[in-house]
Amino acid sequence: MALEWLELLPPWLLAGAGMGVVLTLLVAGIFVVGDRLFPAPPTDRSRRIDGTDRRRAEIRQYLGAIGERYVEDATVHEESVAFYLPERDVAVTFDPQAYFRIERAGTAAVLCEHEMPGSALGRRLPFDVPGAGTGSGPTTAGGPSVGAAFSHLGLQPTADADEVRAAYRRRVKDVHPDQGGDSESFRRLREAYDTAKEHAD
Template sequence: MASEVLWFGIPRWIVVGLAIGFVASCAAACLFYVGTRWFPGTGGGSSTSSTGNERRTIEIREYLDAIDEAYAENHPVDGTSVEFYLPERDVAITFDPRTFYRLERGPTYPVLVEHELPGIHLGSRLPFETPEVDLGPDPEDRELRPYDEAFAVLGLPTGASESEIRQAYREKVKEAHPDHGGDEDEFRRVREAYTTAREAAAGETATPGEAAS
């Protein structure tokens, strides 16, 4: 009977139960930490936000190419990362307000690009004179062609090569795959975009409803 009682008269089964509970809680916490680090979830509304960022990135890239301005994408500046950095001007272009306000205190000139701002209008916010360029109709006044949308989903400029499409698809599909914490709708959208972009690269114009098999 004495063997069933441990310190301070506490029964052995209570001590064993507490120990098992503690070990199980630590294991669950470790699994949760590893899961959030390796397979971060996308959260609600991520598809819309992701598509908006992809379109802005493509439009800004096209604009900077048109004005012949050197740039680097996803560049580190003052301990953070910005979508575009102009090394010859020390100008950082970001989509994140927190990054913008942080960079305002440093020597780099930050430019905040909101979701609604078409890339063609970036010139009015840059701290230097830019030439006038014609990139076609304002994106707000035109409807995207089916394959324009597909290239935007893959984060590519319209007219990218088949090898570029395949590479972008491999990267995007890993992020969107449900087994890696992605979203089923986003995964399907990436596959459909891949099919449409490949057909566009081959000289065809498929509709967004056509899915990859």
């Protein structure tokens, strides 16, 4: 029965299907042989840093930069939190449910998303942070201070995100290496833009 159906098909279709099968097997064979001759090196999973670890490191660095004492992996009102600021009675957590329970219990809580840069924590803390909104104070991850970043873009620290973006686009035309600028000036402008963007209103 199957042979009768095959006889009804045009010869060029059968030849094309046969060549497709042969080429597929040939390519698969090449990959198998290549994998045996040149095996991929094993992945070192111990060096992998996930988003939570990165955010924790950034928050540690930020709290150290503003001189705030903290306890990591503390228990507050029977909830485990990433950071606790004992002098301010403030809990910093990545868990939304813990955030609401801690708030209801009377302790100030800050919810950090896994994507939030550690330097943005200052805008959420329920107390005045050195440099928050004024442009003075700590630097962010090795970059310029907040005030220096806005100044580099020719803006006031109260500028919003659209103003920061527009100022960057104006300045980048002068300093980009493709426009006759140098790579160092472009790097400094890029760092200023990244810092100002995180702190823009």
